[in-house]
Amino acid sequence: MNMITNHMPTAELQALDAAHHMHPFTDGAELAAKGVRIITKASGVTLTDSEGYEILDAMAGLWCVNIGYGRDELSDVAARQMKQLPYYNTFFQTSHVPAIALSARLAELAPGDLNHVFYAGSGSEANDTNMRLVRHYWAAKGKPDKKVIISRHNAYHGSTMAGASLGGMTPMHEQGGLPIPDVVHIGQPHWYAEGGDMSPEEFGLLRARELEAKIAELGEDKVAAFIAEPVQGAGGVVIPPSTYWPEIQRICDAHEILLIADEVICGFGRTGNWFGSQTFGIRPDIMTIAKGLSSGYVPIGGSIVCDEVANVVANAGDFNHGYTYSGHPVAAAVALENLRILEEEKIVDHVNDVAGPYLAEKWGQLADHPLVGEAKSVGLMATIALTPDKSSRANFASEAGMIGLRCRERCFANQLVMRHVGDRMIIAPPLVIKPAEIDTLVERAARSLDETYASIKSDGLL
Numbered sequence: 371m372n373m374i375t376n377h378m379p380t381a382e383l384q385a386l387d388a389a390h391h392m393h394p395f396t397d398g399a400e401l402a403a404k405g406v407r408i409i410t411k412a413s414g415v416t417l418t419d420s421e422g423y424e425i426l427d428a429m430a431g432l433w434c435v436n437i438g439y440g441r442d443e444l445s446d447v448a449a450r451q452m453k454q455l456p457y458y459n460t461f462f463q464t465s466h467v468p469a470i471a472l473s474a475r476l477a478e479l480a481p482g483d484l485n486h487v488f489y490a491g492s493g494s495e496a497n498d499t500n501m502r503l504v505r506h507y508w509a510a511k512g513k514p515d516k517k518v519i520i521s522r523h524n525a526y527h528g529s530t531m532a533g534a535s536l537g538g539m540t541p542m543h544e545q546g547g548l549p550i551p552d553v554v555h556i557g558q559p560h561w562y563a564e565g566g567d568m569s570p571e572e573f574g575l576l577r578a579r580e581l582e583a584k585i586a587e588l589g590e591d592k593v594a595a596f597i598a599e600p601v602q603g604a605g606g607v608v609i610p611p612s613t614y615w616p617e618i619q620r621i622c623d624a625h626e627i628l629l630i631a632d633e634v635i636c637g638f639g640r641t642g643n644w645f646g647s648q649t650f651g652i653r654p655d656i657m658t659i660a661k662g663l664s665s666g667y668v669p670i671g672g673s674i675v676c677d678e679v680a681n682v683v684a685n686a687g688d689f690n691h692g693y694t695y696s697g698h699p700v701a702a703a704v705a706l707e708n709l710r711i712l713e714e715e716k717i718v719d720h721v722n723d724v725a726g727p728y729l730a731e732k733w734g735q736l737a738d739h740p741l742v743g744e745a746k747s748v749g750l751m752a753t754i755a756l757t758p759d760k761s762s763r764a765n766f767a768s769e770a771g772m773i774g775l776r777c778r779e780r781c782f783a784n785q786l787v788m789r790h791v792g793d794r795m796i797i798a799p800p801l802v803i804k805p806a807e808i809d810t811l812v813e814r815a816a817r818s819l820d821e822t823y824a825s826i827k828s829d830g831l832l
């Protein structure tokens with residue numbers, strides 16, 4: 371076979387991709403017919419595709435490239451670490467400097483007494499760890515029946531069996547008979563979609579109190595933990611009403627259950643603090659981390675665990691769990707360098723003080739568009755809801771997600787990566803985005819909305 375390189379014609383690369391590459395969350399036949407988009411390089415907030423188009427990546431890859439593309443410091447560190455020690459495991463009473471250094475740094479950064487890190491290769495794996503860890507913890511405390519994990523509808527916690535079960539995505543549950551036993555779901559704090567005539571504050575309390583009702587229904591002696599994203603990401607950037615998290619925290623404090631904050635998206639600056647838990651006043655016992663930990667440059671995830679849980683587990687014999695790549699030295703070294711850049715370049719402050727407020731102002735103006743029912747943001751994650759009727763927050767009569775899909779197509783045509791979740795449009799750009807780039811982002815989003823509006827009007831869908 372000829373060498374396959376960036377210089378091959380796009381059509382040939384697309385044909386090879388269609389023949390041999392199975393894509394995640396994709397209709398394979400549809401993609402093969404259409405031809406995949408091929409990204410060849412990236413710098414800062416900008417991607418370049420195989421046709422030479424430059425595209426503003428308002429999703430930071432998959433919410434992960436927090437420090438932006440093209441930071442040679444990370445590739446230099448990876449090369450140095452590969453030469454020094456490309457691999458060694460952390461099983462069998464062994465460690466290495468990158469895993470030690472990263473753990474100590476994460477313990478410094480994480481709030482409260484979250485001082486212990488168990489590594490995984492991804493966010494999904496880390497949530498698998500969490501599920502086993504909390505059950506093992508309660509069993510070690512003489513409460514083996516405390517096994518149920520309470521999660522929420524429309525949550526996303528990964529794609530493994532445990533991750534997808536913890537998640538509340540119906541299309542994922544429908545494939546393969548999920549959720550696995552002892553995972554249950556309560557309602558989400560999605561006021562715009564489900565709040566009806568209630569105020570957001572009333573609705574936030576109502577949804578939080580479903581947790582207390584579920585604990586009572588199951589029995590506190592059966593419930594191990596509650597897991598939630600501070601802001602649901604893949605669910606559509608669902609920013610909870612202000613009353614929600616304080617009430618959840620009160621309920622977790624009042625009952626003997628663990629609180630797991632899934633910080634895979636919210637962690638490492640996304641909401642304007644190091645962790646979303648700090649933005650929303652959450653005091654978790656365990657945090658799931660991945661994505662922004664390495665800015666996506668290498669795969670790494672993990673669980674940051676509080677003193678109590680770590681100490682009990684440490685004194686309960688072997689924890690029979692771990693991954694070949696737990697604490698991988700190259701991944702750990704790259705993550706540490708990424709954290710250095712985030713800190714030394716004050717990137718989290720940039721989100722909180724500059725880029726977040728600027729995006730809030732500009733993005734908020736999209737609420738005036740005739741197609742937009744709400745435009746909200748926190749830090750550098752933002753959402754707009756598309757609607758045929760602003761006053762009633764109505765859904766389109768057409769199949770759910772069709773208008774969002776159209777809008778996403780217009781965004782691509784306008785050189786903007788914006789994702790759609792049903793008929794919501796969402797963004798989470800690299801945290802290093804500058805105000806002038808936010809101007810470009812919002813201008814392209816507005817143009818795409820105009821074009822979507824015109825096309826659905828002319829097709830009689832409004």
Ligand code: PMP
Nearest residue numbers: 492493494526527528632634660
């Ligand atoms: N948790 C959350 C909140 C996520 O957003 C994701 C990924 N989008 C995951 C877990 C799973 O992470 P990964 O894809 O690295 O397995």
